Amino acid sequence: MPAITGGPGPYIYVCTRMRVRKAKLIQKDEYQRMLNMSLPEITRIIGETAYKQEIDELATSFKGIDLIEVALSWNLAKEYQKILEITPGTLKQFTRSYLRRWDIQNVLTILRGKTQGIKHGKIKEILIPAGSLGRAMLDKLIAEDSVDRIIEALRGERMYPVLAAKIGEAKEIGSFSKMENELYRQFYADVIAEAKSGIKGGELYLSFIRLDIDVMNIKTLFRLRADTFEEDPHEMFIAGGVLTVNDFVRLNVIKDHGEFIDALRMKVKQKTLVSFLDELKEKKKVHDIEMSLTRVQLDQMERMSKLHPFSVHPILVYLEKKKYEVFNLRALARGKESKLASERISEHLVM
Amino acid sequence: MALRDIKPTRSELINLKRKIRLSERGYKILKMKRDGLILEFFKVLTEAKDTRGDLLDKYAKAVETMALANTVEGAIGVKSAAFSVAEIPEIKLKSKNIMGVIVPEIESSKVKKSLVDRGYGVLGTSTVIDETATAFEELVEAIIESAEIETTMKRLLDEIESTKRRVNALEFKVIPELTEAQDFIKMRLDEMEREELFRLKKIKARSAA
Numbered sequence: 371m372p373a374i375t376g377g378p379g380p381y382i383y384v385c386t387r388m389r390v391r392k393a394k395l396i397q398k399d400e401y402q403r404m405l406n407m408s409l410p411e412i413t414r415i416i417g418e419t420a421y422k423q424e425i426d427e428l429a430t431s432f433k434g435i436d437l438i439e440v441a442l443s444w445n446l447a448k449e450y451q452k453i454l455e456i457t458p459g460t461l462k463q464f465t466r467s468y469l470r471r472w473d474i475q476n477v478l479t480i481l482r483g484k485t486q487g488i489k490h491g492k493i494k495e496i497l498i499p500a501g502s503l504g505r506a507m508l509d510k511l512i513a514e515d516s517v518d519r520i521i522e523a524l525r526g527e528r529m530y531p532v533l534a535a536k537i538g539e540a541k542e543i544g545s546f547s548k549m550e551n552e553l554y555r556q557f558y559a560d561v562i563a564e565a566k567s568g569i570k571g572g573e574l575y576l577s578f579i580r581l582d583i584d585v586m587n588i589k590t591l592f593r594l595r596a597d598t599f600e601e602d603p604h605e606m607f608i609a610g611g612v613l614t615v616n617d618f619v620r621l622n623v624i625k626d627h628g629e630f631i632d633a634l635r636m637k638v639k640q641k642t643l644v645s646f647l648d649e650l651k652e653k654k655k656v657h658d659i660e661m662s663l664t665r666v667q668l669d670q671m672e673r674m675s676k677l678h679p680f681s682v683h684p685i686l687v688y689l690e691k692k693k694y695e696v697f698n699l700r701a702l703a704r705g706k707e708s709k710l711a712s713e714r715i716s717e718h719l720v721m
Numbered sequence: 722m723a724l725r726d727i728k729p730t731r732s733e734l735i736n737l738k739r740k741i742r743l744s745e746r747g748y749k750i751l752k753m754k755r756d757g758l759i760l761e762f763f764k765v766l767t768e769a770k771d772t773r774g775d776l777l778d779k780y781a782k783a784v785e786t787m788a789l790a791n792t793v794e795g796a797i798g799v800k801s802a803a804f805s806v807a808e809i810p811e812i813k814l815k816s817k818n819i820m821g822v823i824v825p826e827i828e829s830s831k832v833k834k835s836l837v838d839r840g841y842g843v844l845g846t847s848t849v850i851d852e853t854a855t856a857f858e859e860l861v862e863a864i865i866e867s868a869e870i871e872t873t874m875k876r877l878l879d880e881i882e883s884t885k886r887r888v889n890a891l892e893f894k895v896i897p898e899l900t901e902a903q904d905f906i907k908m909r910l911d912e913m914e915r916e917e918l919f920r921l922k923k924i925k926a927r928s929a930a
Contacts, residue, residue, distance in 0.1 A: 439795050475801070475845060482804035482840075496797040546805060550842025586844065593848050597836040606843045656848040657793075701792045708788030718793050 380458040385680045387456065388688040395695050398721045401702070405716055409706040413438055416699055421445050432495075438703045440495060442696045447472075447500040449692055457685060464575045464682045467561050468689070472501030474529060474553045480511050480520060481546060503527075517541075532556045551605045558583055562610045574681045577674065583611035584640060585667045587618060589660050594622050595630070596656040612639055627653050642670045657718075664720055668694070694720040727902050729909035737903045744899060748891040755884045757820050762877045769870045776863040783856040790853040794846075802850045805840035810861060822880045824873040829865045833858045 404412055416438055417425050424441035432440050450469055457465050476497045483493035490512050499505045514520045521533045536549040558579065565576035590606050599622070607618040617637055624630040628651060635647045646666045650659065668690060675683040698719045705715035727733065790799045813828040836843060839854055 436796065439797060443795075443797060478842075478845065479801045479804065482801070486804050488804060496800050498797070544808060545838070545840040547837060547840055547842045551844045554842065554844035589848075590843055593843060593851065594836065596848065597851065599836055601837070605837075608844070657852065660848055697795075700795045704795065705788075705792040708791060710788055710792060714789075715792060718789070 381461060381680045384457055384461060385684040388453075388684040392684075392688045392691055395691055396698070401698060401719055401721055402716075404702055405712040407706075409703065412699075412702055412706060416442075416703070421699075424448070435703050435707045436495075439700050442700050443498045446693060446696045447498050450500040450689065451504075453685065453689065460569050460571050461682050461685060463564070463569065464571065465685055465689070466502055467564050468686060469501045470528060470560075471554070471557055472498060473503045473527070474501075474550070474557060476501065476503060476508055477511070477520075477524065477529065477533075478546060478550055478553070480508070481517055483512075484514075484517055484520065485546075528560055529553055529556070548605060555605075555608055558608050558610055571681055574674075574678050574683060578671065578683060578686055580611050581640065581667060581670055581674075583608045584613070584638065584643065585663050587611055587613050588634065588638075588643070589663055591618065591621055591634070592656050592659050613637055640670070642666050642673075661718065661720065664694075668720065727905060729906045729913070731910065734903065734906045734910065737899055737906065741896065741899045741903060744891055744896050748888065748896065751884055751888045751891065754820060755881060755888055758822070758877055758881045758884060761819050762874065762881060765870060765874050765877060769867075769874050772863065772867045772870050776860075776867045779856070779860045779863045783853075783860045786849075786853045786856040790849045793849045798846075799850070799853070802841045802846055802854075808834070808838070808840070812865065819873070819877065820880075822876050824876050825869055827865055827869040829862065832861050832865070 404415065407415070413435075421441050424444045425437060428437055428441050428444065450472075454462060454465055454469070476499065479496055480493055493512050494509070497508050499508055503511075511520050511523055514523055517537065521530070521537055524530045524533060532549070532552050536552055540546045540549045561579050562576065565572040565579060586608055590603075590608075594603055594606065603619060603622050604615060607613075607615050609615065613621075621630060621633055621637075624633055631647055631650050635644060638644055638647065643666060646662060649662075668687075671683065671687045671690060675681075675687040677683075698721070701715060701718050705718070787799070794802070808831055810832040811830045813830075815826040815828065816823050817826050818824075834854070836851060841850065
């Protein structure tokens with residue numbers, strides 16, 4: 371395949387390809403059918419679709435549901451790397467920066483696994499190399515002797531400054547939670563800086579990131595309130611959305627649920643989020659709220675992708691929907707394995 | 722106690738009477754102890770039934786939330802979050818005395834943790850991990866409570882068994898044997914007294930003749 375360079379032609383080509391790929395993803399009615407199937411039938415279907423190659427490759431190392439889950443994750447990582455290969459110009463830059471969040475997840479898993487003395491093989495099983503750090507780099511990190519050497523090996527990567535600054539505190543308190551929160555906060559700060567740097571298409575990318583940040587902050591607020599968290603929540607706030615840090619702190623301490631929803635509604639401008647909040651006058655379980663927020667976010671992304679058909683939006687929509695296809699198939703398989711009722715599994719699918 | 726081994730003397734009789742008094746006193750006290758232990762046992766039994774029921778409920782809930790967590794986050798996500806828990810709960814073992822039986826008193830700390838103390842970042846995980854962690858923390862607390870109560874129950878039961886055996890031994894063996902020996906000695910002493918009286922009469926009659 372010839373290299374795709376910048377200009378409108380390649381953008382149209384890539385965005386069209388994303389729409390074609392998106393159309394091939396599993397649709398809602400197929401999920402409904404799969405909900406009524408048994409586990410062997412579901413695994414057979416997964417094994418006969420786009421995931422066949424990974425299942426065949428991994429069949430010697432894994433079996434049962436673990437094989438399905440790891441194969442799904444590998445397929446997701448491969449697909450993301452393929453998208454990065456074919457994406458041209460600034461779209462590639464935005465896509466790569468967006469996928470860096472997987473690097474954070476993988477590096478934290480390696481750091482925690484090393485701290486707990488988990489075997490290399492076990493750590494490797496749960497990595498998903500869907501970001502900029504490829505399999506070879508992740509293997510190299512796992513092979514390092516200590517946490518300090520792992521961090522040193524990441525010198526030059528975007529996350530290195532935060533890791534180097536926070537590792538001392540993490541070792542002292544015996545927990546990577548603060549470092550993890552700071553890594554994600556810095557990730558979003560970097561992504562926003564990139565979007566605002568004057569690169570063509572940055573404004574549209576920024577609108578997606580702001581939506582993502584608003585949804586993250588709202589999910590975090592609901593979670594903190596469910597835990598009746600009364601300490602300073604600054605560390606869990608992501609800047610760049612519609613809420614300021616003072617809004618976040620103030621909203622967290624509102625005791626009454628109705629008052630909280632009203633106050634949040636006043637701050638949020640996004641129409642779909644506002645109508646979503648209107649439905650929350652009645653208290654619901656936090657997990658249901660999270661799932662609903664995810665669906666609202668995907669719907670809004672779909673709208674943005676239709677409004678701007680030859681931008682970064684179709685790519686991001688496809689990446690998210692592919693992620694949720696993997697998520698849904700894994701949920702179906704694990705849910706059936708745990709003998710959960712179909713209605714229960716259905717509540718946790720993003721369709 | 723074989724009767725032929727008993728010396729039918731007054732001093733032996735006095736010893737036996739003392740032993741019988743002591744055994745009967747001990748029998749009464751042990752009976753009271755046995756009854757008291759049984760009362761305490763039934764109190765603990767009621768509590769143990771409740772905690773065992775609570776434990777089974779919490780276990781079922783923990784298993785269910787784990788199944789949901791595996792469904793939503795996948796085993797990969799759950800394992801990754803599980804790696805982050807570094808702090809082990811602290812258990813302090815003390816003891817207390819229930820009617821002479823030493824039973825454990827278990828104090829635990831750092832079992833239940835807040836959202837930020839669990840070791841995983843809030844921004845990289847979802848609420849289903851919180852729910853699973855909470856469910857297992859509650860299960861661990863229930864296990865600790867159950868361990869204390871069920872160990873107490875077991876030790877009380879052992880002590881009740883031991884006391885019951887001693888009460889029965891006193892009631893059906895020791896005291897009856899002592900009483901039997903006492904009766905034997907009394908009978909022999911009476912007999913010896915009668916023989917002595919008869920001998921004296923005979924001697925008196927011979928000397929008179």
